[in-house]
Amino acid sequence: xxxxxxxxxxxxxxxxxxxxxxxxxxxxxxxxxxxxxxxxxxxxxxxxxxxxxxxxxxxxxxxxxxxxxxxxxxxxxxxxxxxxxxxxxxxxxxxxxxxxxxxxxxxxxxxxxxxxxxxxxxxxxxxxxxxxxxxxxxxxxxxxxxxxxxxxxxxxxxxxxxxxxxxxxxxxxxx
Numbered sequence: 001x002x003x004x005x006x007x008x009x010x011x012x013x014x015x016x017x018x019x020x021x022x023x024x025x026x027x028x029x030x031x032x033x034x035x036x037x038x039x040x041x042x043x044x045x046x047x048x049x050x051x052x053x054x055x056x057x058x059x060x061x062x063x064x065x066x067x068x069x070x071x072x073x074x075x076x077x078x079x080x081x082x083x084x085x086x087x088x089x090x091x092x093x094x095x096x097x098x099x100x101x102x103x104x105x106x107x108x109x110x111x112x113x114x115x116x117x118x119x120x121x122x123x124x125x126x127x128x129x130x131x132x133x134x135x136x137x138x139x140x141x142x143x144x145x146x147x148x149x150x151x152x153x154x155x156x157x158x159x160x161x162x163x164x165x166x167x168x169x170x171x172x173x174x175x
Contacts, residue, residue, distance in 0.1 A: 002067070006076060009065055010083050016059040017090035023122050026050070043129070052119035063116035069105045078104045084111045091120075093131045102148035110135045110144060 026046040027036060035044035056062055069077055081104050088095050095114075097107050114135060121131060135144075136151060143149040 002071070012061055013083050013087045016061055017087045019059060021058060021122060023124055046123050050121045050123050052121055055115050055118050055120050058120050063112060066112045066115065069108050077108045081108050081111065092125050092129060093133055096132065096134045098145050098148050098150045100148040100150060102145055106145065106148065
């Protein structure tokens, strides 16, 4: 039963990866934008005016469609992780996970959470425009990745060092 369900989910993801998105013509909507005066800067108009839409809304696959990992075999989790990464790759979105080699089940949970809570920028796509998404919260106290977190210790600074900092008189800028 699960195999048939997963086959349909994978088919839906592959179809959604190629679904045309309602990307506005930002140059027409904002003809007086100053970036349009300069050759090669027209992408700035889109970046400044893009709307972010929930992934679920744009692609029509509710987050509940993704089975909980405990209902899946290891091979099924691995397959879904691969398909979800491929979905985002087709949409020119690079998803980054910790380099500490977290288990596929943890990656799957993070991807499902991003599918539920994430949003997608409606930007014109060409072969060179990619979006980078990190699945890290950068909050070590609430870190989803646990022992696989790359941030542990990275942001632990002694605040006293900053509170007691006094610039020297030579710290004047040269301009």
